[in-house]
Amino acid sequence: MPNLSSQFVICPKCNGRGRINDKLICNECGGIGLGTFIKNDFLYWGYDLTPAKIIVRQSRRIFDAIVLTLLTATGAGGFVSLLLWLGANAVAPNGQMYLGQLLTFWREQDAKILFFWAGLLCLLFAYVRLRRAQERFRPVKLLKYWQWQKLQKQVQRVPNNWRELRSLRTNFDVAQSFDKVLLTILEQACVLAVVHGHREILPAHVLDVLLEPPAKLRKNKHSRAVTEFFTRLDIYHGKIVPKLKSAMESLEKTLPETYGTPVVSLELKKALIEGYVAARSNGHQRVVGQDVIAPLLIYGQLLQRLCDEFSLTPARIEHTVAWLNAAEIAARKKLRRYRRQRQRLYKRMQRATNAVATPLLNHFCTDITDAIRAGRLGVHIERPAALEKIFTAVSEGNRQLILAGERGSGRYETIEALAERIVNDDVPAALRNKKILVLDVDKLTAEGGEMPLEKKFLVVINEALIAGDIILTIRDISEELWRAAAQAQKLFFFTTATEKFSPALAGCIIEVAQPNQDELFLILAAQAIAFEEEYTVLFNYEALATAARAAGERQEGESVLNGAIEILKTTAQQAAATAEKKISAPTVAKAISQKTGVPYTKILKAV
Structure with a gap:
């Protein structure tokens, strides 16, 4: 579970915004604004989310797609041209092949052969363009245990001023490791800030786009992960979206109506950098929605008020994100099991x-x-x-x-x-x-x-x-x-x-000590994933918390963990027998009540 407690270095001249008066790039930090060190690596957010840059990037994507399509079509046409030449010159009327012509076609002076070579060059050029595009988006830097031990032995060298920090060889723009769809969602958050007239792009804008993505992003995996996150917490779309929109509308409109350009807020920069750190902890090659959801909720001041309203503590948020990561691992294992069977x-x-x-x-x-x-x-x-x-x-x-x-x-x-x-x-x-x-x-x-x-x-x-x-x-x-x-x-x-x-x-x-509260919940979450697949049910956060607290009222000598797992299994079996798909705290309390004879309302009050 990631620990969201990075120490950030903030430029004193621009106060971490990267721009002076939201216009000129800060000449002290070069637009970096703020960042954090992981040993000798300095992580910062360098993806420009201004409307002009978004338009340029979208135009470049369209241009690259057109060029790649033309190059691929030309390369395919070249191979078709080669096949036509071979059919006319290397195949006899009775169907036999002229091996000499087949092996020496490259020496022939013919328009179809020339077109084949041109098509081959086009394919090579397309490959080079794809490789260069991939190099601009580097994967998350994942370290194995022995690599991390080696890194710990290195002496940390930290520059003492921003001018040295700007030229540091180990600077890394974390945006390079973000999933491309997630970057598009961040661009849409900038558009949303412009529509609302907000001077800064806040974590609330990003969460709003994740919960209600535009039509072209309707079925993206990041929005699905965020929706599942709130579903586990028993906070559904109809509860949180109206409150989020109302909170954003209550913000003051400080963006100038003409030529106004919002900037990325400090809290959003911190959340996105922490999202990269969380992706490293979770073993993700790319930063995805479930990596950034916890930092967005914890660093966003507007979202913190919503969290207080829904009784979402940092521990509950991080537990639920870890639950989603465990579900992702279980899905990968299921796919691996299917492949291995073949x-x-x-x-x-x-x-x-x-x-x-x-x-x-x-x-x-x-x-x-x-x-x-x-x-x-x-x-x-x-x-x-x-x-x-x-x-x-x-x-x-x-x-x-x-x-x-x-x-x-x-x-x-x-x-x-x-x-x-x-x-x-x-x-x-x-x-x-x-x-x-x-x-x-x-x-x-x-x-x-x-x-x-x-x-x-x-x-x-x-x-x-x-x-x-x-x-x-x-x-x-x-x-x-x-x-x-x-x-x-x-x-x-x-x-x-x-x-x-x-x-x-x-x-x-x-x-090996008994698991602490964090470990206990995560172990129960892993067991709940297995029970969900076996009995076709769905647990929420309170169901697991109720099982853990009820098992804590055990007799001396019994294991809290084993008792909680037994409660979850019994609840899943009873829910499957009654065709009840969603398991909440009352469902768990009723299952305990049937076993112990204690009224389930009393169990809910006790836990």
Whole structure:
């Protein structure tokens, strides 16, 4: 979840606006106005949203589209011309091909061949133009864990004046990483500011366009994401749009009627830069609507008043955005699972190879890294503190770790989140390209004859050592098996445990605490996504919050997380049985009431 707390550097001469008296470009900052540092990278907003620039860009897009169409048509015509020449000169009446003519057509002096070469040049020119257009829009700079660690070791060099800052080689205009449709929405926000007579383009203008896009942008993904965001919060279109329009109309019209040009406000610049930072945190190649919605609501002063009216706190906003990101990840996994199902031949060949190379591991273990690549596992909400402890322990040379904690603290889920990080190559160098295999101890005990379990386990460990790229895992290991695993010092062995081991056998223990409130909500959101797909229902924010608070009134020794998940599942099942699609706080309270006998109104008042 992004932390919207960047420290911004503001030009004192123009007060961050980039222009003097909203007309001349500031000669101190060069029109940058404000920005923020991420180590040695200086991020700023440099996309000019004045009406004149918008018209020029639209004209350029039309011109580029016409030129690209003509070049492509000429290139296609050249290939057609070549085919016509080959049909007339390289094909005999009986259908046979003259191979010599086919291979030496390039030496012929003919108008059709000349047109083919001209068409080929046109295609190459079109390709160069497309590449240059793509270079103007660079993707978000995403860093893996090992790249981020390397960056942290660099010495930060910050210029001490704006003139040096303007010429800094690591300056980056975040607008280059925005989705093109989202940039068009920002241009429409400028038009909206002109229509209302506002001197500044505010976050409220952008939100208004996102909620009610013009006809040409009616079905864009950014507006859909914003609509889903408010739907999760039980704030529908008919509630927020009239209030937003009324709030904007109440603003003073300070834009001159003739030759008035609105400028991007400080709060919008901050929100857009924070949107880029959020896109980095969310792993997006381009900045999209769900990256900017939280910064718009948090930095926009006009929108803050609307948030207060709808009881939207920053925590609720960021939780809901994280929920949308989790839903996006779940959709990508579903697509990956569908694609992987079509690669049956590849899967059979891989299974046969593994069976020959590591027969015991293939028989007694489950490869959760492969399951994640195939999209068979759900969305994993990371526990940053626990993962950082694992990375630190591994970087210090520890290979055998015990993840200890209470039941329901998410010990095994942390290992699954680690597997997801390995698949994404977002781990320290020591864990890159590893596979996490979960050993089925019950299966190992039942099979293999009368041999003691410890000896069977040692055989499996030996095969894992030979393979070399294995991280072996056992859920809730016993002290006897841990004693056997400790003999293989070179083996990566991660396990979970609830019992206290003797100090001599403890090894490196990673304490996994119970999830905090933010982590608890996000874990419930990930579970809600799975229940929504299974039972065809839709949860809102209050439904999840009610389940979490109700589970907090548990008996001693029970897990809040497990209790809340059970409440959500029971509610989804009952809603599906009654054909109720939307699940709100009263729906959850009624499900709890049927199970406990406590009136649901009393449950709602209690939580």
